[in-house]
Amino acid sequence: MISTLQMEVAATRSSQELTGMDGSQAMSGTNQQKKKKAFIVIGINTAFSSRKRRDSVRETWMPQGDKLQQLEKEKGIVIRFMIGHSATSNSILDRAIDSEEAQHNDFLRLEHVEGYHELSAKTKIFFSTAVAKWDAEFYIKVDDDVHVNLGMLAATLARHRSKPRVYIGCMKSGPVLSNKNVKYHEPEYWKFGEEGKQVLPSRNWADLCHLERSSHIYFHKPTYTPQVCQ
Numbered sequence: 001m002i003s004t005l006q007m008e009v010a011a012t013r014s015s016q017e018l019t020g021m022d023g024s025q026a027m028s029g030t031n032q033q034k035k036k037k038a039f040i041v042i043g044i045n046t047a048f049s050s051r052k053r054r055d056s057v058r059e060t061w062m063p064q065g066d067k068l069q070q071l072e073k074e075k076g077i078v079i080r081f082m083i084g085h086s087a088t089s090n091s092i093l094d095r096a097i098d099s100e101e102a103q104h105n106d107f108l109r110l111e112h113v114e115g116y117h118e119l120s121a122k123t124k125i126f127f128s129t130a131v132a133k134w135d136a137e138f139y140i141k142v143d144d145d146v147h148v149n150l151g152m153l154a155a156t157l158a159r160h161r162s163k164p165r166v167y168i169g170c171m172k173s174g175p176v177l178s179n180k181n182v183k184y185h186e187p188e189y190w191k192f193g194e195e196g197k198q199v200l201p202s203r204n205w206a207d208l209c210h211l212e213r214s215s216h217i218y219f220h221k222p223t224y225t226p227q228v229c230q
Contacts, residue, residue, distance in 0.1 A: 038136035039076030040157060043108060043126045045119070046081045046144040048093040051100070053144040054081055058104065061147050068106060077154065078134060081144070082126045084112030108133075137161060 044062075046054055058064055062079055063071050071077050086093045093114075101107045112118070112125045123141055130139050138157050142148060160166045179185060 035133060035135040036078075037076065038072070038078050038134045040138045040140060040154065041078045041080075041130045041134050041136040042140045042142065042148070043080060043082040043130060044142055044144050045122070045126075046083050048083070048086070048097065048114060050144050051096075054100075057081075057144060057147070058106075061150060062106070064104065064106070075154065076136075077150065078136070079106070080108035081106055082108045082110055082122075082129075082141075084110040084114045084122060084125075087113050138166070 044054075044057060062068070068079065071079070083097060097107065097109075101109075108126070108129065110122065110125050110129055112122050114122075126141060127139055130136070140153075157166075175182065
């Protein structure tokens, strides 16, 4: 299963190196923007109405200003609130986020229309966007009501750095995906491992989200939303 997934990722990547994501001719290597190296990229899922939650995160575990930049440079840990945009262009909601971003510079804006019933798509777009922007060893999604122990998280993941395929989170496998009569049937269930296994290729899996951004969505909220927190 793992080797098949790796072959699929490699084949898709090779194809898209020749043509752009939209089918246009790809830019040469010298013109492509070089991705930033990172140890961990953490995306904090947030909403327009969650300003108090964001401020709570900023006041507790998420460094601010120069300390946030220092964390990225010295530890390779990138932290961003991830949010899309409203259905109405340049709405008061979007302008409020623009103002907050100008103040804190800690957002990752997604090409996604915000909405509770679109959380699974938002998660996939986050991973796709993060992979395109950073070359990280781990990509993590948490919610804005989760307070993360960064030291414990970094120490835990550091123990897995030498492993080529690591997945930590909630992921179902087996009949809950393969059985056509169940709610969460997934035609490509083989990509999630055999029954009882909860391991996926972390970097390859994030790559797959990026390479297949416009195709099938593999998340079913809340069962399949990956989360890592300590």
